[in-house]
Amino acid sequence: MTLPASRRPTLPSLRRALSGVLCAAALFASGAGHALAEPKKKFDVCWTIYVGWMPWDYAVSSGIMKKWADKYGIEVNVTQLNDYIESINQYTAGKFDACTMTNMDALTIPAASGVDSTALIVGDYSNGNDGITLKGKTELKDIKGQRVNLVELSVSHYMLARALETAGLTEKDITIVNTSDADIVAAAASPDVTALVSWKPQLAEINAMPGMTEVFNSSKIPGEILDMMVVNTQTLKDNPDLGKALVGAWYEVMALVEKKDPATLEAMARASGTDVAGFESQLATTKLFVSAAEAVAFTSSADFPALMKKVADFSFAHGLFGEGAQSVDAIGIEYAGGATQGDAANLKLRFPTEYMQMAAEGGL
Amino acid sequence: MKRLINLRPERAARLALSALPFAFVIGLYLVSSELRLAANPNDKLLPALPQLYAAIDRLAFTANVRSGQYDFWFDTLASLRRLVFGVGISALLGLCLGVASGVIPYVRAGASPVVTAISMVPPMAVLPILFIVFGLGEIAKVVLVVFGVAPVIVRDMQLRAMEIPQELTIKAQTLGASSWQYILRVVLPQVMPRLITCIRLSLGPAWLFVIAAEAIAATEGLGYRIFLVRRYLAMDVILPYVVWITLLALVMDHALRWLQKRMYPWAESEHEARPAP
Numbered sequence: 001m002t003l004p005a006s007r008r009p010t011l012p013s014l015r016r017a018l019s020g021v022l023c024a025a026a027l028f029a030s031g032a033g034h035a036l037a038e039p040k041k042k043f044d045v046c047w048t049i050y051v052g053w054m055p056w057d058y059a060v061s062s063g064i065m066k067k068w069a070d071k072y073g074i075e076v077n078v079t080q081l082n083d084y085i086e087s088i089n090q091y092t093a094g095k096f097d098a099c100t101m102t103n104m105d106a107l108t109i110p111a112a113s114g115v116d117s118t119a120l121i122v123g124d125y126s127n128g129n130d131g132i133t134l135k136g137k138t139e140l141k142d143i144k145g146q147r148v149n150l151v152e153l154s155v156s157h158y159m160l161a162r163a164l165e166t167a168g169l170t171e172k173d174i175t176i177v178n179t180s181d182a183d184i185v186a187a188a189a190s191p192d193v194t195a196l197v198s199w200k201p202q203l204a205e206i207n208a209m210p211g212m213t214e215v216f217n218s219s220k221i222p223g224e225i226l227d228m229m230v231v232n233t234q235t236l237k238d239n240p241d242l243g244k245a246l247v248g249a250w251y252e253v254m255a256l257v258e259k260k261d262p263a264t265l266e267a268m269a270r271a272s273g274t275d276v277a278g279f280e281s282q283l284a285t286t287k288l289f290v291s292a293a294e295a296v297a298f299t300s301s302a303d304f305p306a307l308m309k310k311v312a313d314f315s316f317a318h319g320l321f322g323e324g325a326q327s328v329d330a331i332g333i334e335y336a337g338g339a340t341q342g343d344a345a346n347l348k349l350r351f352p353t354e355y356m357q358m359a360a361e362g363g364l
Numbered sequence: 365m366k367r368l369i370n371l372r373p374e375r376a377a378r379l380a381l382s383a384l385p386f387a388f389v390i391g392l393y394l395v396s397s398e399l400r401l402a403a404n405p406n407d408k409l410l411p412a413l414p415q416l417y418a419a420i421d422r423l424a425f426t427a428n429v430r431s432g433q434y435d436f437w438f439d440t441l442a443s444l445r446r447l448v449f450g451v452g453i454s455a456l457l458g459l460c461l462g463v464a465s466g467v468i469p470y471v472r473a474g475a476s477p478v479v480t481a482i483s484m485v486p487p488m489a490v491l492p493i494l495f496i497v498f499g500l501g502e503i504a505k506v507v508l509v510v511f512g513v514a515p516v517i518v519r520d521m522q523l524r525a526m527e528i529p530q531e532l533t534i535k536a537q538t539l540g541a542s543s544w545q546y547i548l549r550v551v552l553p554q555v556m557p558r559l560i561t562c563i564r565l566s567l568g569p570a571w572l573f574v575i576a577a578e579a580i581a582a583t584e585g586l587g588y589r590i591f592l593v594r595r596y597l598a599m600d601v602i603l604p605y606v607v608w609i610t611l612l613a614l615v616m617d618h619a620l621r622w623l624q625k626r627m628y629p630w631a632e633s634e635h636e637a638r639p640a641p
Contacts, residue, residue: 085595092597093409109596114406149500149581152592177500178592179581186492187581192499320596322408323418 042075043235043242046091047100048084051200051282052124052227054268055253056080056100061267068249072241091115091230098231098246102155104311106230108320111331111348116233118350119226120243121250122299126225128285130159131203131217135194140166140215143195144173149187150197152178155225158314160197162224163216188212200282201274222287223298224307233350247355248364251292257283258290292360296353300336304351308333309341411600419600423589435589436608443586444612446502447567447574450509454570455563457514462521463555467547476522483515487573491580505577512573513566517559524558525551557631560624564617571613 047056059065060078069076079096081087091099092110098120101109110117134142140163150156157176164170174195179187184198188206198206207214218225229246236243256264262276269279289295298304309328315321316328325331332347334340340347358364373381397410411419424436465475487508494511498504528551536550578587586605593601624631 089594089597112406113408113597114404153595175583177581177583178588179500180579180591183492183495183580186495187500189496190499192501322406322596322598323415323422323600324406 039238041073042077043098043239044077044079044096045098045229045246046079046081046087046096047229048081048087049272050084050100050227051129051272051279051286052126052288053100053229054272054279055123055250055257056229057271058256058264058267059249059253061271062253062264064252065245065249068245068252071248072245074239074241074245076242076245085109091232097235097242098229100227100229103226103228103308104155104158104315106228107308107312107331107333107349108153108315110230111333112315112321112325114348116348116350117230118233118236118352119228119299120231120236120355121229121247122289122295122351122356123227123229123250124286124288125223125227125298126155126199126218126285127222127287128217128219129203129282130156130197130199130225131207131214132160132163132195132197133188133203133206133212133214135188135209135211137194138213138215141169143167143215144169146195147175147177147193148195148197149177149179149184149193151181151184152176153318153320154181156197156199157318158311159216159218159221159225161314162221162310166216166220200285201278204278204281217285219285223304224310227286243355244358244364247292247359251359254288254290257288292356295356296336296360299351299353299356305333305335305339305341308351312342408597409599411603415600416604419598420604423601423604439584439586439589439605440608440612442582442584442588443574443578446505446509446577446585447570449502450506450574451513451563451566451570453506454510454514454517454566455559457510458517458521458562459555459559462518463525463547463551465518466522466525467551468543472522475518479515479518479522482511483519485511487512488576491577495581500581505574505582508577509570509573513570516566516569517562520562521555521559524555528554553628557624557628560620560628564620567613567616567620571609575609 045056047053049057056065056078057080065076065078081090084101085105087096087099088101088105088109090096091101092113092115094115103119106117106119132140132143132148134140134146137143143164148160150160161171164173179196181198181202184196185202185205187193188196188209196206203214203217206212229250231243231246253264265276265279269276272279272282274282289298312328312331312333316325316330321328321330329342330346331349332340332342332344334347334350334352336351336353393410394413397412400407400410401412420436424434427433428435461475461479464471465479466472490511491508494504494507498507532550533546536546541549574585575587575590578585579591582588586609590602590605
């Protein structure tokens with residue numbers, strides 16, 4: 001006797017439901033799959049608006065990026081994101097193959113999350129783009145006992161820690177007030193805010209306010225805050241053409257910047273929301289490695305590991321390596337020539353110079 | 365004929381059905397977390413249960429090395445303080461202005477349009493202005509909550525006061541009540557249960573504003589911690605905090621409902637015809 005419809009076994013629908021669940025779970029996990037890279041033709045790169053990364057916008061709008069991608073037969077999609085931290089998180093989660101970020105964020109976000117990353121291009125270091133401003137006081141040591149507004153755990157915080165070192169103070173002598181960078185200019189206008197750490201263009205606005213004095217800036221710690229283009233190491237290893245295309249496009253735009261080509265500067269200024277004068281004032285406090293040779297020289301210099309060590313020490317001391325990290329050596333960093341710092345069995349951040357070297361020799 | 369609308373699940377079935385979505389979500393999370401961690405053991409996006417537990421232990425049961433306080437509870441107290449002050453002031457403001465606006469036509473003519481306009485202003489958009497005017501301390505955060513929550517309560521109280529049947533108004537006046545006595549003896553008892561319901565409903569947005577204000581400029585708080593560690597994809601901190609905020613909101617919601625039942629048992633809200641879920 002056939003069972004009525006309501007009593008027939010529901011195995012097929014159960015199976016379908018189960019496979020649906022597994023599909024959804026697979027989608028969730030698809031981000032992880034991205035890390036298992038293989039040779040591919042389409043790449044996603046993201047960046048955010050900052051003076052050191054504006055060349056990427058020009059590379060796209062002028063067709064230079066496409067030219068270089070076509071040269072190697074690949075497709076490179078360059079996306080501008082609004083939120084800097086979001087862009088790094090998206091890269092860490094596997095949605096992008098490459099992202100622009102600072103050296104400290106590269107160490108504490110993707111590297112600390114186990115995403116092996118390579119600093120393909122070391123573009124510049126902050127040479128005054130980040131600064132500490134005091135209201136009503138003129139000396140760095142007057143910061144003692146104050147409440148300091150800044151983006152906590154960012155490069156601003158790192159620079160503050162280094163500044164306090166130089167003045168013989170520690171973080172215990174001040175109180176950190178986490179303030180979003182979007183609102184730090186508004187915060188500066190508030191009467192109960194007397195100390196801030198910010199970066200350009202906000203820094204320029206704050207310095208221009210009455211009663212404000214910049215008491216320290218990143219030019220006093222040159223080479224410690226780097227702006228770079230970071231690529232997933234596995235993806236780069238499987239697809240060296242991506243590296244070549246990115247590096248080639250970058251240094252072609254750099255050549256235009258070096259020549260101070262008016263059209264290039266104008267386009268970059270407009271894209272970053274300012275005028276040429278404003279953009280040039282930001283460029284003035286950015287030490288761009290306009291030539292690949294300069295970048296290679298800096299990255300392969302003997303002092304570079306010591307600078308990165310300072311960043312690593314700060315990051316570890318603030319718990320930015322995550323709970324599992326037992327010491328500052330938990331995350332290994334590899335430098336040009338194979339030298340390593342930290343756990344050599346856990347290399348997660350690399351600073352090779354081969355691609356930049358290829359650009360310097362004109363071999364791209 | 366059997367109709368779906370008349371089929372009521374038994375207690376056991378009801379409990380099972382209500383637990384099912386939660387079980388499903390938790391199951392999905394655990395499966396996805398396993399898959400991601402298998403590919404990358406250091407992945408921070410979907411931490412495994414031991415990592416979540418370790419994070420909770422570190423934040424709630426271990427004193428912070430630098431400040432000596434228990435972060436989790438310190439954050440909770442700070443955020444709750446802001447929330448309670450914000451919602452409390454909104455409720456008071458809403459009650460006074462709303463009732464006055466509902467009962468006194470002159471007040472309504474002046475207040476109603478401007479309150480409606482203010483309620484349409486997105487609070488997040490005025491946040492920078494609030495910070496400039498009130499500074500970056502507690503006041504600005506509480507004002508943000510008031511700005512977002514009070515207009516809604518004012519309007520709701522106004523509507524409720526206007527809904528009072530005409531007969532009651534005339535009865536009170538026939539018996540010789542002055543305007544003030546009318547407000548105190550007729551309107552107020554009628555709007556109070558509605559006020560409690562309104563507060564319950566505005567807890568959601570109020571939490572939103574507290575978190576948003578703390579994300580901008582703060583030194584402690586649940587929103588502060590979430591946005592601080594967001595930079596580092598510390599989902600092992602964010603997920604417990606989000607669950608905790610949800611739990612707190614649920615507890616406050618239930619507490620208010622209990623209060624309403626105790627103080628105004630006669631107030632039957634339209635949704636209370638069946639046993640409450």
